[in-house]
Amino acid sequence: xxxxxxxxxxxxxxxxxxxxxxxxxxxxxxxxxxxxxxxxxxxxxxxxxxxxxxxxxxxxxxxxxxxxxxxxxxxxxxxxxxxxxxxxxxxxxxxxxxxxxxxxxxxxxxxxxxxxxxxxxxxxxxxxxxxxxxxxxxxxxxxxxxxxxxxxxxxxxxxxxxxxxxxxxxxxxxxxxxxxxxxxxxxxxxxxxxxxxxxxxxxxxxxxxxxxxxxxxxxxxxxxxxxxxxxxxxxxxxxxxxxxxxxxxxxxxxxxxxxxxxxxxxxxxxxxxxxxxxxxxxxxxxxxxxxxxxxxxxxxxxxxxxxxxxxxxxxxxxxxxxxxxxxxxxxxxxxxxxxxxxxxxxxxxxxxxxxxxxxxxxxxxxxxxxxxxxxxxxxxxxxxxxxxxxxxxxxxxxxxxxxxxxxxxxxxxxxxxxxxxxxxxxxxxxxxxxxxxxxxxxxxxx
Amino acid sequence: xxxxxxxxxxxxxxxxxxxxxxxxxxxxxxxxxxxxxxxxxxxxxxxxxxxxxxxxxxxxxxxxxxxxxxxxxxxxxxxxxxxxxxxxxxxxxxxxxxxxxxxxxxxxxxxxxxxxxxxxxxxxxxxxxxxxxxxxxxxxxxxxxxxxxxxxxxxxxxxxxxxxxxxxxxxxxxxxxxxxxxxxxxxxxxxxxxxxxxxxxxxxxxxxxxxxxxxxxxxxxxxxxxxxxxxxxxxxxxxxxxxxxxxxxxxxxxxxxxxx
Numbered sequence: 080x081x082x083x084x085x086x087x088x089x090x091x092x093x094x095x096x097x098x099x100x101x102x103x104x105x106x107x108x109x110x111x112x113x114x115x116x117x118x119x120x121x122x123x124x125x126x127x128x129x130x131x132x133x134x135x136x137x138x139x140x141x142x143x144x145x146x147x148x149x150x151x152x153x154x155x156x157x158x159x160x161x162x163x164x165x166x167x168x169x170x171x172x173x174x175x176x177x178x179x180x181x182x183x184x185x186x187x188x189x190x191x192x193x194x195x196x197x198x199x200x201x202x203x204x205x206x207x208x209x210x211x212x213x214x215x216x217x218x219x220x221x222x223x224x225x226x227x228x229x230x231x232x233x234x235x236x237x238x239x240x241x242x243x244x245x246x247x248x249x250x251x252x253x254x255x256x257x258x259x260x261x262x263x264x265x266x267x268x269x270x271x272x273x274x275x276x277x278x279x280x281x282x283x284x285x286x287x288x289x290x291x292x293x294x295x296x297x298x299x300x301x302x303x304x305x306x307x308x309x310x311x312x313x314x315x316x317x318x319x320x321x322x323x324x325x326x327x328x329x330x331x332x333x334x335x336x337x338x339x340x341x342x343x344x345x346x347x348x349x350x351x352x353x354x355x356x357x358x359x360x361x362x363x364x365x366x367x368x369x370x371x372x373x374x375x376x377x378x379x380x381x382x383x384x385x386x387x388x389x390x391x392x393x394x395x396x397x398x399x400x401x402x403x404x405x406x407x408x409x410x411x412x413x414x415x416x417x418x419x420x421x422x423x424x425x426x427x428x429x430x431x432x433x434x435x436x437x438x439x440x441x442x443x444x445x446x447x448x449x450x451x452x453x454x455x456x457x458x459x460x461x462x463x464x465x466x467x468x469x470x471x472x473x474x475x476x477x478x479x480x481x482x483x484x485x486x487x488x489x490x491x492x493x494x495x496x497x498x499x500x501x502x503x504x505x506x507x508x509x510x511x512x513x514x515x516x517x518x519x520x521x522x523x524x525x
Numbered sequence: 526x527x528x529x530x531x532x533x534x535x536x537x538x539x540x541x542x543x544x545x546x547x548x549x550x551x552x553x554x555x556x557x558x559x560x561x562x563x564x565x566x567x568x569x570x571x572x573x574x575x576x577x578x579x580x581x582x583x584x585x586x587x588x589x590x591x592x593x594x595x596x597x598x599x600x601x602x603x604x605x606x607x608x609x610x611x612x613x614x615x616x617x618x619x620x621x622x623x624x625x626x627x628x629x630x631x632x633x634x635x636x637x638x639x640x641x642x643x644x645x646x647x648x649x650x651x652x653x654x655x656x657x658x659x660x661x662x663x664x665x666x667x668x669x670x671x672x673x674x675x676x677x678x679x680x681x682x683x684x685x686x687x688x689x690x691x692x693x694x695x696x697x698x699x700x701x702x703x704x705x706x707x708x709x710x711x712x713x714x715x716x717x718x719x720x721x722x723x724x725x726x727x728x729x730x731x732x733x734x735x736x737x738x739x740x741x742x743x744x745x746x747x748x749x750x751x752x753x754x755x756x757x758x759x760x761x762x763x764x765x766x767x768x769x770x771x772x773x774x775x776x777x778x779x780x781x782x783x784x785x
Binding site: 465466467468470471472473474475476477478479481482485486488489490492493 | 575576577578598599600602603604608609611614615617618619620625626628629630632633636668669685689
């Protein structure tokens with residue numbers, strides 16, 4: 080056993096044995112204990128694992144991260160950070176993995192929507208939680224999901240009553256302060272009733288000064304979409320340079336449901352983001368989009384998995400990477416079309432733009448098709464800025480650096496423009512402008 | 526003083542000598558046509574003047590306004606007043622036509638110490654200039670050249686020239702691939718931009734363009750050298766007799782020849 084594995088096992092064992100956990104419901108205790116056993120059996124992944132072949136765990140594998148205990152927060156500062164990340168509307172904010180009620184507000188939540196801390200949901204919605212928690216994200220298949228479940232305590236339940244509609248996006252914000260090597264293990268649950276519709280924004284950011292200590296966020300999101308339900312899910316990861324991030328989203332889609340995942344990975348020393356969507360009913364539609372922008376020594380790792388288990392479902396994927404410095408981006412996209420899944424219509428595209436000699440991109444599409452009457456297309460590309468386009472811009476007087484930024488932003492904006500116009504897109508544009516300075520001047524429209 | 530002076534210019538591409546001693550002098554207000562068969566070096570001359578990568582000047586010099594041009598970056602040449610209308614305008618998905626042009630104009634203005642135009646003022650200017658080549662507002666808001674027809678791309682080049690107001694415009698085969706209506710529109714735009722301060726170099730394979738834009742001087746380029754210079758009548762003679770009449774290798778038939 081590696082020292083790191085021993086460390087995380089020790090952390091989880093202590094957590095589960097702590098006196099304040101004695102009153103937890105039996106089902107939760109059992110879930111945590113089972114997850115711990117799964118984690119111990121699987122161990123931390125290595126590059127010998129197929130799913131982690133192009134990944135590196137960095138200091139996650141050195142094992143010094145521990146959950147935050149005790150609460151003392153600089154509310155004024157944190158509140159300013161939340162405002163700066165800024166979207167209006169109902170939100171729950173967590174700091175170092177712990178709910179920060181003073182920064183949170185569920186005022187203005189539309190009728191039919193419930194947004195509550197997981198701690199409350201454990202007490203109040205035990206039956207629902209038992210039926211969905213750990214049912215989409217399987218602890219026996221994913222080591223980090225098992226670790227998250229073994230430490231399961233904080234997080235969010237978003238519940239949409241049948242027919243509920245929300246025009247305002249619901250937000251969950253996870254801040255890390257970087258004053259200590261903190262391990263955060265949030266769990267986000269979305270349960271959407273029939274014909275309900277909402278948007279959820281998960282934001283991961285750092286609140287500490289530059290040069291703060293490394294933190295490790297290990298997040299799991301489970302989405303259950305009822306028949307004809309619709310969810311726009313946004314993940315905006317803008318953590319500090321030293322941050323380590325592992326996130327996995329698992330969605331199960333009912334008949335005729337629509338799920339759109341927009342994943343933006345701008346931050347972190349190592350950030351892995353997984354999105355898994357499984358069709359459980361015919362007529363479902365999934366859009367999995369992603370934009371990863373790496374600089375310096377960032378390692379941004381994206382994995383998607385689409386499970387076309389039933390006929391007549393549609394999926395569209397567009398992942399783009401912009402990689403500068405010595406950064407490395409990976410995309411591994413699995414599309415599985417099972418034998419019964421006739422009339423599947425699936426398209427996947429991954430395109431990478433390398434801005435430096437030493438940046439690197441790995442594109443790995445993986446199609447497993449067992450049905451015969453399907454449309455499946457995929458494409459992957461790794462390239463540099465178009466020399467013809469650069470010369471064209473320069474020949475009109477645009478300085479080289481500005482021309483490069485213009486083309487880089489043009490490449491990235493396709494993913495941003497797939498976000499419906501509104502405050503969420505404006506916010507992502509602003510964050511991209513910070514990441515790619517000088518490039519994001521807005522269009523003039525006639 | 527000449528606006529553009531090219532002296533004994535030699536250039537090579539991918540190790541192959543293409544220009545073998547070009548001499549050319551363009552004064553302000555003059556329109557020069559450079560004609561020649563395919564592969565004679567016409568477009569190479571345009572690329573060398575605009576500063577495209579991959580062209581190695583091995584001998585000679587180019588002065589713009591009496592100052593050495595070849596040591597400048599492409600953007601510095603543009604700011605000095607050199608404009609190249611591309612033979613094949615580049616499609617740039619994701620970059621708005623109007624945003625691109627405002628960025629270019631403001632970069633040029635900055636380098637001259639002029640104040641930048643704000644979005645509204647620029648839009649006003651763009652609308653006015655777009656009338657020259659009948660380019661409507663919908664084109665201005667699309668990505669640069671993306672999905673444009675051949676004629677639309679060439680009109681967009683002249684529109685950009687109208688906005689940027691260069692002192693020397695080099696039009697590289699702006700007429701090729703255009704049907705007669707599009708050619709008239711483009712030529713009309715170019716003629717409107719003729720002025721006593723501005724020099725123009727029209728690079729073309731076909732005499733037809735010169736029916737619409739009447740040059741002051743005509744040069745015939747072959748195998749990397751200017752082999753004959755004259756007035757408008759030289760172009761007509763070429764139309765009549767083809768390039769073969771000059772005793773040139775690789776001479777391609779002109780439209781007049783091909784019709785026979």
